[in-house]
Structures are given as structure tokens and as C-alpha cells.
Amino acid sequence: MKWKPTELVLSTDSIKKLAEVEQLIGKVEGVQLSRPVPKLRQKNRAKLIRGSTGIEGNSCSVAQVEAIASGQPVALSKKEQLEIRNALEAYDALPSLDPFSVDSLLDAHRMLMGNGLLLVPGRFRQGPVEVYVTETKTRSMPAWETVGPSMEELFGYLKDGKDLMLIKSICFHFEFVSIHPFADGNGRVARLWQTRFLMEEHPVFEFLDVESMVFEQRAAYYRQICNAQDCGNVDCFVLFMLEQIRQSLCSLWENSAPSQNTHADRIPIAHQAFGKEVFSRKDYCRLFKTISPATASRDLSAGVASGALKRAGDKRTAVYRFVEHVSSKA
Numbered sequence: 001m002k003w004k005p006t007e008l009v010l011s012t013d014s015i016k017k018l019a020e021v022e023q024l025i026g027k028v029e030g031v032q033l034s035r036p037v038p039k040l041r042q043k044n045r046a047k048l049i050r051g052s053t054g055i056e057g058n059s060c061s062v063a064q065v066e067a068i069a070s071g072q073p074v075a076l077s078k079k080e081q082l083e084i085r086n087a088l089e090a091y092d093a094l095p096s097l098d099p100f101s102v103d104s105l106l107d108a109h110r111m112l113m114g115n116g117l118l119l120v121p122g123r124f125r126q127g128p129v130e131v132y133v134t135e136t137k138t139r140s141m142p143a144w145e146t147v148g149p150s151m152e153e154l155f156g157y158l159k160d161g162k163d164l165m166l167i168k169s170i171c172f173h174f175e176f177v178s179i180h181p182f183a184d185g186n187g188r189v190a191r192l193w194q195t196r197f198l199m200e201e202h203p204v205f206e207f208l209d210v211e212s213m214v215f216e217q218r219a220a221y222y223r224q225i226c227n228a229q230d231c232g233n234v235d236c237f238v239l240f241m242l243e244q245i246r247q248s249l250c251s252l253w254e255n256s257a258p259s260q261n262t263h264a265d266r267i268p269i270a271h272q273a274f275g276k277e278v279f280s281r282k283d284y285c286r287l288f289k290t291i292s293p294a295t296a297s298r299d300l301s302a303g304v305a306s307g308a309l310k311r312a313g314d315k316r317t318a319v320y321r322f323v324e325h326v327s328s329k330a
């Protein structure tokens, strides 16, 4: 039987959590945390790879992932090192993958499970598969013959479904693991694809570390997949994943936001964003969505006074440009 979407009746808790997450995304984007500073990005990338591979039992630490990324030796089994190198490759390639293409998803599976981890990476399974739902009990996944058509349908939902992006990404994750299209690597691909899909609307997801949150809650993660399958409503899994996303957004906010509250913090960020380009106060406000036009004017005047910025034109026609070779600190 081909895939049919599982019902989603959102509970009040999920609706509240969704609003909270949307609000946090707005806050994070408002202070331009969409591309966190490089050091934090690298750290988050290492943490999320530890998280995603750790769910399957890879014993690596964040420091070991960082060491592998920079080519240093680590005391891990060959298989564990390969899993990490493959994950690093797949997460690096994320922006180039098309979230709406089944072929791209197969490429992702090839990267994650290639180099000898799986006999035929990048191919849907050609046989039955079961997952453990308790230590002793297994559950059969849908017949392998249905996988191809089911995946086409599921990607149709991803492309044309009417749900909000956040909800779609979580429902995709759930339906994907319930179809279990691969012989192995289903969880890793599901988590990677959820990230890829969310990046399409919110670039911050490329660097958010949702995987670590799921890793720390892996027993609940498995339980909520089972619960949703048993009761035929994805809501409990949606609520669980929204909470993991909320926590990773909070963590990003706490680690980065406090240093971006004054003009002295914002001017260097603007310098990074505009480079040598000419920009207006309106462009500056678009960059820092939470500040008022008056605050933007004060920032820009301070930038001009410090010599970091040059102004041309006056009042409403004023435009600005960063002066090279001069400290951009206002």
C-alpha cells in the first residue's frame, strides 16, 4: 500500500509551541544571527554531527568531531570515523542539495552512508526492514515495493502541502522514518533533510544544533515516533520536535545575542554585511529588524563620527559606505 499522510490534529500545546518558535526565529533573525559568527558555526556543526551520529551509537565527542574535521588523528573505530567524515561531507554539501528533489535526497544518503558504510548507498531498499520499538519488540516497515511511489508522494507534500514550513518539515521527518526507505541510515537522512528543508526559509537552521537536542532526548524521540504511529496523529511528535527546535534557538540566542545590543556591536556586523556597498538607513533597518529608525540614525551618525562610515546626501537621501582600512568600531 502506498503512503498516505498520517492525520495531524494540532493540540493547544503544539499551537502555543509553534507560536513560541516562530517568535524566536523572528528574534534571532532580527539581530542577524542567521549566519552566526564562524567559530560558533563550526562548534554547532561539530555538536550536531556528534548528536546525529551519536543517536545510532557512535561514541564520538564534539572535540573528536572537530579533530576529524581538521584532519587530526582520533581514538575511534574506523567505522565511527567514517560515519563522522561522511556526515561532515553531507552537512557541508547541504546548501547545494535541492530539498524538493528525490535525487538530491539519494545523493545525501550516498554521502552519509557511502565509502563502505553500506553496500549500496544512495538506493532505496530492495527488501523488508524492521525497527526495534523496545529492546525485544520489532515493528515491520512498509513493503519495499511501495517505497519509490511513497517517496514521490511524500515529496509532493513537501512541495505543495499547505502546512506551515515548520510543521511540514516535522511531518516529513515522521513520514520519512515511517516509510523507512533505506536499509540503514534512515534517521540520519531524516534529520539532515528536515534541516535542509527549514534552511530554505530560515538560513539559521543550517547552523542550529537541533540534532544534539534530539540526541539528548533520544529515548523520548523513539517513543514519540511510536506514539504517533500508534495513535494515528503526528501531534505528539510535532510537539516534541518543536520543543527541540525551541531549545536550540534559545541556546543560539543565549550564546550570541547579548553582544549585539549596542551600535558598537551592530556597526561591525553591518560592515560584514554591506562590505564596500553603498547602503541607506532603510537597508540598515532591514539588517537589524528590531531597532527603530531613530536608533538606526544614531548608529549611523556614530559610525560617521568615528570615521568608520562616509555619508553622502542629506536626511532622507543620505547613503553610507564603509571606509576601508579604518576600524569599523564606532
Ligand SMILES: Nc1ncnc2c1ncn2[C@@H]1O[C@H](COP(=O)(O)OP(=O)(O)OP(=O)(O)O)[C@@H](O)[C@H]1O
Pocket: 052, 053, 054, 055, 056, 057, 131, 132, 133, 139, 177, 178, 180, 182, 183, 184, 185, 186, 187, 188, 189, 190, 222, 225, 226, 229
Ligand atoms: N517506530 C519507528 N518506526 C519507524 N522509524 C523509527 C521508529 N522508531 C525510530 N525510528 C527511526 O528510525 C531510525 C533508525 O533507523 P536506521 O537505523 O535506518 O537509521 P540510522 O540513521 O542508521 O540510525 P540512527 O537514526 O539511529 O542514527 C531512528 O533514528 C528513528 O529516526
